[in-house]
Amino acid sequence: MTARVQHFELNGQRIECDAHPSKLVVDYLREDAGLTGTNIGCGEGVCGTCSILVDNCSARSCLLLLGQIEETSVLTIEGLAGHTLGPVIQDAFSRHFAAQCGYCTPAMLLIALEYLLDGTIENHADKTVIRDRLASVMCRCTGYQPIIDAIHDVAKSLALGPASQKLRTTP
Amino acid sequence: MSFVPQLLAEFPEDGTTMKRPDFSAPTSLLELKHEYSKSPEGTMLIAGGQSLLPALFKGRSMPDKLIDIGRVAELRRLEFGSGNVFLGAGLTFTQILASKGATVLPGLVAALGYVGNCTIRNRATVGGSLAWADPRAELSLLLLVLDAVVVTERREFALADLYGEAGQNNLAPGEIIVGVRVNGCDAKKCEFLELMPRASAGRAVIGVAVCCDQLGSLRIAVSGLWKPQICASVVGCDLGAESLAESWLTDHCEAAAKLADIAFGWAYRRRAAAVLMTRAIESVRR
Amino acid sequence: MTAKIGQSALRPDIARFARGEGNYVSDIPAPDALWIALARSSVAHAELISINVDAARRVPGVRGVFTGRDLAGTTPQSSLWDLPGQNHTHLRALAEDRLRYAGQPYAAVAAETREAAVQAAALITSDNRPLETVGSIDESLTGDTLLYPEWKSNAVAKQHWEFGDVTGALTQSHLVVAERFMSGRVHPMSLEPRSVLVRPEPDGSLTIWTSTQSIHQVRASVAECLGLPEHRLRVIAPDVGGSFGMKACAYGEETLLAFIALKLNRPVRWIETRREAFIGSTHGRDHRFDLETGFDADGRITAMRGEVILDKGADAFGVSIGTAWISGAVITSVYHVPAIDISASGLVTNKTPTGAYRGFGQPEAAFAIERTLDIAANRLGIDAAEIRRRNFVPSYALPYTTPTGLVLDSGDYTGLLDLTLSRFGYTDRTRAAKSRAMGDIRTGVGFACYSEVTNFGPSALCKAIGVANAGFDVATIRMEPSGHVRLFTSQTPMGQGIETVLAQICADELTVPVEDVAVVHGDTLSASYTGYASGGSRGAGVGGASAALVSRKLADQIRRWGALVLKADPAEVELIQGGVQVVDDPVRRCSMAAIAGEAYFPSTVPEGLEPGLEARAVFEPSSLAISYGVVAVEIEVDLALGTVRVKDVVFGHDCGVQINPKIVEGQIIGGVAQAIGASLFETIEFDDAMLPVTTSLHDYFLPLAADIPTINLVHQTTPTPFSPLGVKGVGESGVIGTPAAIANAVQHALEGSGLLLTLPLTPERVLKANDTLR
Numbered sequence A: 001m002t003a004r005v006q007h008f009e010l011n012g013q014r015i016e017c018d019a020h021p022s023k024l025v026v027d028y029l030r031e032d033a034g035l036t037g038t039n040i041g042c043g044e045g046v047c048g049t050c051s052i053l054v055d056n057c058s059a060r061s062c063l064l065l066l067g068q069i070e071e072t073s074v075l076t077i078e079g080l081a082g083h084t085l086g087p088v089i090q091d092a093f094s095r096h097f098a099a100q101c102g103y104c105t106p107a108m109l110l111i112a113l114e115y116l117l118d119g120t121i122e123n124h125a126d127k128t129v130i131r132d133r134l135a136s137v138m139c140r141c142t143g144y145q146p147i148i149d150a151i152h153d154v155a156k157s158l159a160l161g162p163a164s165q166k167l168r169t170t171p
Numbered sequence B: 001m002s003f004v005p006q007l008l009a010e011f012p013e014d015g016t017t018m019k020r021p022d023f024s025a026p027t028s029l030l031e032l033k034h035e036y037s038k039s040p041e042g043t044m045l046i047a048g049g050q051s052l053l054p055a056l057f058k059g060r061s062m063p064d065k066l067i068d069i070g071r072v073a074e075l076r077r078l079e080f081g082s083g084n085v086f087l088g089a090g091l092t093f094t095q096i097l098a099s100k101g102a103t104v105l106p107g108l109v110a111a112l113g114y115v116g117n118c119t120i121r122n123r124a125t126v127g128g129s130l131a132w133a134d135p136r137a138e139l140s141l142l143l144l145v146l147d148a149v150v151v152t153e154r155r156e157f158a159l160a161d162l163y164g165e166a167g168q169n170n171l172a173p174g175e176i177i178v179g180v181r182v183n184g185c186d187a188k189k190c191e192f193l194e195l196m197p198r199a200s201a202g203r204a205v206i207g208v209a210v211c212c213d214q215l216g217s218l219r220i221a222v223s224g225l226w227k228p229q230i231c232a233s234v235v236g237c238d239l240g241a242e243s244l245a246e247s248w249l250t251d252h253c254e255a256a257a258k259l260a261d262i263a264f265g266w267a268y269r270r271r272a273a274a275v276l277m278t279r280a281i282e283s284v285r286r
Numbered sequence C: 001m002t003a004k005i006g007q008s009a010l011r012p013d014i015a016r017f018a019r020g021e022g023n024y025v026s027d028i029p030a031p032d033a034l035w036i037a038l039a040r041s042s043v044a045h046a047e048l049i050s051i052n053v054d055a056a057r058r059v060p061g062v063r064g065v066f067t068g069r070d071l072a073g074t075t076p077q078s079s080l081w082d083l084p085g086q087n088h089t090h091l092r093a094l095a096e097d098r099l100r101y102a103g104q105p106y107a108a109v110a111a112e113t114r115e116a117a118v119q120a121a122a123l124i125t126s127d128n129r130p131l132e133t134v135g136s137i138d139e140s141l142t143g144d145t146l147l148y149p150e151w152k153s154n155a156v157a158k159q160h161w162e163f164g165d166v167t168g169a170l171t172q173s174h175l176v177v178a179e180r181f182m183s184g185r186v187h188p189m190s191l192e193p194r195s196v197l198v199r200p201e202p203d204g205s206l207t208i209w210t211s212t213q214s215i216h217q218v219r220a221s222v223a224e225c226l227g228l229p230e231h232r233l234r235v236i237a238p239d240v241g242g243s244f245g246m247k248a249c250a251y252g253e254e255t256l257l258a259f260i261a262l263k264l265n266r267p268v269r270w271i272e273t274r275r276e277a278f279i280g281s282t283h284g285r286d287h288r289f290d291l292e293t294g295f296d297a298d299g300r301i302t303a304m305r306g307e308v309i310l311d312k313g314a315d316a317f318g319v320s321i322g323t324a325w326i327s328g329a330v331i332t333s334v335y336h337v338p339a340i341d342i343s344a345s346g347l348v349t350n351k352t353p354t355g356a357y358r359g360f361g362q363p364e365a366a367f368a369i370e371r372t373l374d375i376a377a378n379r380l381g382i383d384a385a386e387i388r389r390r391n392f393v394p395s396y397a398l399p400y401t402t403p404t405g406l407v408l409d410s411g412d413y414t415g416l417l418d419l420t421l422s423r424f425g426y427t428d429r430t431r432a433a434k435s436r437a438m439g440d441i442r443t444g445v446g447f448a449c450y451s452e453v454t455n456f457g458p459s460a461l462c463k464a465i466g467v468a469n470a471g472f473d474v475a476t477i478r479m480e481p482s483g484h485v486r487l488f489t490s491q492t493p494m495g496q497g498i499e500t501v502l503a504q505i506c507a508d509e510l511t512v513p514v515e516d517v518a519v520v521h522g523d524t525l526s527a528s529y530t531g532y533a534s535g536g537s538r539g540a541g542v543g544g545a546s547a548a549l550v551s552r553k554l555a556d557q558i559r560r561w562g563a564l565v566l567k568a569d570p571a572e573v574e575l576i577q578g579g580v581q582v583v584d585d586p587v588r589r590c591s592m593a594a595i596a597g598e599a600y601f602p603s604t605v606p607e608g609l610e611p612g613l614e615a616r617a618v619f620e621p622s623s624l625a626i627s628y629g630v631v632a633v634e635i636e637v638d639l640a641l642g643t644v645r646v647k648d649v650v651f652g653h654d655c656g657v658q659i660n661p662k663i664v665e666g667q668i669i670g671g672v673a674q675a676i677g678a679s680l681f682e683t684i685e686f687d688d689a690m691l692p693v694t695t696s697l698h699d700y701f702l703p704l705a706a707d708i709p710t711i712n713l714v715h716q717t718t719p720t721p722f723s724p725l726g727v728k729g730v731g732e733s734g735v736i737g738t739p740a741a742i743a744n745a746v747q748h749a750l751e752g753s754g755l756l757l758t759l760p761l762t763p764e765r766v767l768k769a770n771d772t773l774r
Helices: A025-032 A077-083 A087-095 A105-117 A128-134 A145-157 A160-168 B029-038 B051-056 B095-098 B107-112 B117-122 B127-131 B137-147 B241-250 B265-286 C010-016 C054-058 C114-122 C137-141 C166-171 C213-227 C252-264 C274-280 C322-329 C364-381 C382-391 C412-424 C427-435 C461-464 C496-510 C539-566 C592-600 C661-681 C740-749 C761-770
Strands: A006-010 A011-015 A051-054 A058-059 A073-075 B022-024 B045-046 B065-068 B078-080 B085-088 B149-154 B157-158 B177-182 B188-196 B206-212 B220-221 B230-234 C034-040 C046-052 C064-067 C107-109 C126-130 C155-163 C174-186 C195-200 C206-210 C233-236 C268-271 C285-293 C301-313 C340-348 C441-454 C473-479 C484-487 C517-521 C573-576 C577-584 C585-590 C614-619 C625-638 C644-654 C713-714
Touching: A006 C322, A011 A145, A011 C441, A025 C034, A025 C614, A051 A105, A051 C285, A058 B117, A073 B045, A077 A087, A077 A105, A077 C484, A087 A105, A087 B177, A087 C213, A105 A128, A105 A145, A105 B117, A105 B188, A105 C010, A128 A145, A128 B117, A128 C441, A145 C539, A145 C661, A160 B051, A160 B078, B045 B051, B045 B127, B065 C064, B078 C473, B095 B107, B095 B117, B095 C496, B107 B137, B117 B127, B137 B188, B137 B206, B137 B220, B137 B230, B137 C268, B149 B241, B149 C274, B157 B177, B177 C661, B206 B265, B220 B241, B220 C064, B241 C174, B241 C577, B265 C761, C010 C496, C034 C114, C034 C644, C046 C107, C054 C064, C054 C114, C107 C252, C137 C206, C137 C340, C166 C285, C166 C427, C174 C364, C195 C252, C206 C213, C206 C252, C206 C496, C213 C252, C213 C322, C252 C268, C268 C301, C285 C322, C322 C340, C364 C382, C364 C441, C382 C412, C382 C441, C382 C761, C412 C427, C412 C713, C427 C625, C441 C740, C473 C539, C473 C585, C473 C592, C484 C496, C484 C539, C496 C517, C496 C539, C539 C573, C539 C585, C539 C592, C539 C614, C577 C592, C592 C614, C625 C740, C644 C661, C661 C713, C661 C740
Parallel strands: A006 A073, B022 B065, B045 B065, C034 C268, C206 C233, C301 C340, C484 C517, C644 C713
Antiparallel strands: A006 A011, A051 A058, A051 A073, B078 B085, B085 B177, B149 B157, B149 B177, B188 B206, B206 B220, B220 B230, C034 C107, C046 C126, C064 C107, C155 C340, C174 C285, C195 C206, C195 C268, C285 C301, C441 C625, C473 C484, C473 C614, C573 C577, C577 C585, C625 C644
């Protein structure tokens, strides 16, 4: 048994925890941190339901060990509202009916945030690019269309000027 | 067949407490070598974990110890010059795709674009992909036709020699992949095509990589048919693309054990491989 | 916010989901609960001689191991659908003397941690005597091996419809199309697996949280199996992470966990793993439809003879052969068929049981009839749209009773076909498709019509067709002293947004803002009894109707209390803008709060009223409502690889009055996406020993965003006369016609090839049809 303390940031808060570093992050989040917004769909890394952001990059929390997030900054759905873009994305999902059963919704929102923050993408409002990016998460209810519309809506509203750059880079 | 899920934990026959693999995350290659050499048999290196963890869930026996290579700076080297590329084992596919060097290696952007999806590419690494020897992996297929050289902490050897008959890797106990080097790729043209079960994302049904050098000689590799990925050169051949693909596949058909695929039968995959190979050959000859 | 019927009121639960505040069964804290893990059969068919549980008992933390023997004193689970002459399996939650499918649970472990439970379950083994397996409909038909020897055959039940002189009509037909149409086995695959938590309460009652569509069915099942009184059982469905019919019926796990909770007097919980979901939750489709359809020279249908057989898997629990029954009953769809001879049956095999899945037999029937019409049109040289126009039941003939006894209530089939095809650009696209060939890529254009049985169902009909429960819906309503409203429904939200729809109906009837209506659902403690909760596309049409009726009753009370407050004649006042006022005299007006204040603390009570504001109403549908539509698609097929991409979908439909159009749209688009999966990618496969090989999402290909094109909708609105709001159901519309439309389009692209008669259209099947597979 490796006894050591893990340090990382979780939804903006500095965390020190002594859970086993070989524990899956999703189990840590749900069992130890009490953050049940991260849902488990397949537990084998395929469906993407358990996606979280680690240093602004999406990761399947069912394929991630606690030891691997040492000294990183982790964002789960519970922390999304704390991000500048969080409420904007949340509002767009509501307006576009971009959820039905809600099970994949936390993952979809985080993937949307990662996408909107991704500086390598030329035109965030390109629906084909959005569609391809959504391959990370499965949705069984919506047929993806309203989710694409919601992300497209946010991308369009973020004029690609310096102000939006600032919005994107401010955590 | 077991329908009970494996967990990342085991109960020793005699013990009373649950046991999880030990975990360490060295920050230098030296430290990594030291850690790994302590008990190479019971230890597994974990990079992104995108292949390792699913395999453990599916019942692959649990290691006593996991060593995370993600913090080893020496493993994240990314170098590219005219026609030469070095990809550190610890680099993620997303990091590579975001780098200016991605286009130096012909076919790399296409090949990595087929890997899983953005979230998987964020975690999947060069070293993990090569060491795991997944018969359907994209990166190794491309690197095979580019004659890549594997660099470990103790030696260098051709990528083709990394893989054994059954598709496992041939690394010595305790040996660590530091990265992979490709030389002289500026004069080469590559096409990478993959048939997936859906329009995007997921595993390969068939992957084909074709590399054409200045002289028009072809090097072809295919995944999804045999347990190891098969790569072989065609020298000075003036056959049409379709005939060439067919003869290449026929020549290598007996080469190795067939790969099973739950969803796609052998005859279909064999046919699809010929189609993709034909298209890839046509593309590099264009 | 006002949210009248026809406006797309936002769903408040989406905002909640977007904050990560979904509350699924696995999110409910129960730190004191024992974890349950199941040992499942690893063989498809065997006599169960003995079970070895010693090693499991020795795992630290294990508090109990249970086998079929422990459950022997309980009552076997009954079937929701019980046709005359039906055979029953009488199975309990754990196998007793025989294992009948790989994955069937035969032992359960309760332990302090999930890890211990799983580890212990893995150590349980059984001694078996192998039996021959029954792997297909054909093997089952021979009866050489019987799953239930006492039945004397493998047939669960049969149904037969006969009308007119079919033999004569077919003999005289100009053309007879006779083919076998196969709809493969698929998995409904809710992303939330099933999950159950049972807590023994201090008063001796049990609370069961379960991911289900049907709280009262679960309660009835647990009560019956364990002999518990229903007033001591409380079943709660919190947020349900998708269900699609798969969670429509009670499962053995609910009974099993209740049993263990009582035995150990501890809360117990179980969360299905994805691998378990693949083998332990009911599958869908797996129908074989042999259909012979006669046509005259003008393409008019003369008669149909057909036999639909369902591969029921190993247990007839839940909906029994219901999907085959519906398949047979709807085979004539929206067409006038003068003579029929149709039989429907279900056979047991050594596979995971099939059950309800969105569409429930209708996509299978639509695939048969809509492919048949395209084949006939092609052979007769008639346009595919024209042959349908010639066979539609005309609007003037509605309501029209089909030869299987269903009533087509209202609509304009030709109108919607023409509107949809014109919006789609059918003629131009069909012409252009041929000139668009590029290398191996071909474009195909096709469409299919569909009908959808909704607003299930009149209780008398349920009784007549062997469904064990009544089909009425009860709603109760209360205006609180503050003037705000609570509606209590037995409908179950599972992502479809029914709670928003019901709130809208109440708000509209009571003229109050939609925020002033709270809908209480998913709890047998608050909901009145319902035989069927949400399912059978009945939420809006039936649940909505009772919500409207109960709101009207409450509105009447409000009006009379309002008249008292305003000192006016009740006949002179009306509900308007969230209050009551004297007609044409807005000055004489009082708020709901004032009215509620009076009703809850009255000086005098008007004649015929009682203090307080509460009402109860029942809606018993007098007939089904038949929604219908047209799905037009353009596809691309790679002739060399056999791969198909759906490029464009225009979906025309008529579900009567739409309460919330965005929710309707979501139902259709989501349904189309599922249908694209079932048409192209999704298939559950077994090996020669009938062991399931598709047990992971690595190998079961759910459609991803890039597989679904933008879907454009065309709406037509014909209210049904059989529901007070004119509302028909829509939940299953998307899945019914789409597979046939895609197959018709692919067939169009593969002009001159063999017929596509089996779903899904895997690349291998497409190549085979195109005769290019070497």
